[in-house]
Amino acid sequence: MESVLFWILSVVAVASAVLTVSRSNPLASALSLTVCLVAVAGLFATLSAHFLFIIQLLVYAGAVMVLVIYVIMLLNLKEREMKALGLSGPRVFVSSLVAVFVVALLARAQSGSGGFDPVSPVLDGSARRVAEIIFTSYVYPFEVVSILLLAAVVGVVVLGMKKF
């Protein structure tokens, strides 16, 4: 069951990732990227990383994609400018090269750890387990995250409200 899900989700993730880089309309790319992120979230769920699954949907497929779509709206490309964004020979070549390199790197990392087993969970990623770790062993980093977010809030307001 899990391995069937793994293959379905992987095919969806890879296909939508290819669509993300090959579409010339940025909105079509953004929608493909959303599908890709949701498929990866599904992969997290099959690995029992339920907390990561929720974060992936809420933060990446939700909030980060909102930002991406806002950037597309702000740039407001014309049809003529979109034409230049599609696939071309050199782009396909460079991205294939990068893809082969990443796959080789992953294969090498896998070879030391007892073969290819995509479906058995390595860690307990339930919200309860994650929470126990965050709120006992990592309390100090957790509080520092609030300072980091505060700095980001201030930075956004300072930059976003600047009058040009």
Next chain:
Amino acid sequence: MNPYIPLLAVVAVAFILPVVLLAMSSMLGPKRDEAAKGDPYECGVPQLTPPRDHFPVKYYLVAVLFLLFDVEAVFLYPWAVVYRRLGILGLVEMAVFLTVLFLGLVYVWKRGALEWD
């Protein structure tokens, strides 16, 4: 029974239903394209400028602020799962975290970043 099967059924319905509806619409619907049909309708006045214009950057400001406070809310989920077990210590931890971010919200409010004009 596998607990994911109901979830998969929902996903399957969510995928099949729009595909079937779009296919039916393209097969059964009449297609009579005319130039005037594609025009944006503005009370019958001929169109002067392209309908899609640049969006002001303040939309982006709201989006980034939403993202940041969304990340804050993310930490509330695991906390809500275990807060009974953490007891008073957990309450203090979360109170410190939320207070720092509340200061951020006060700053945003005072600087007028939430004002639209």
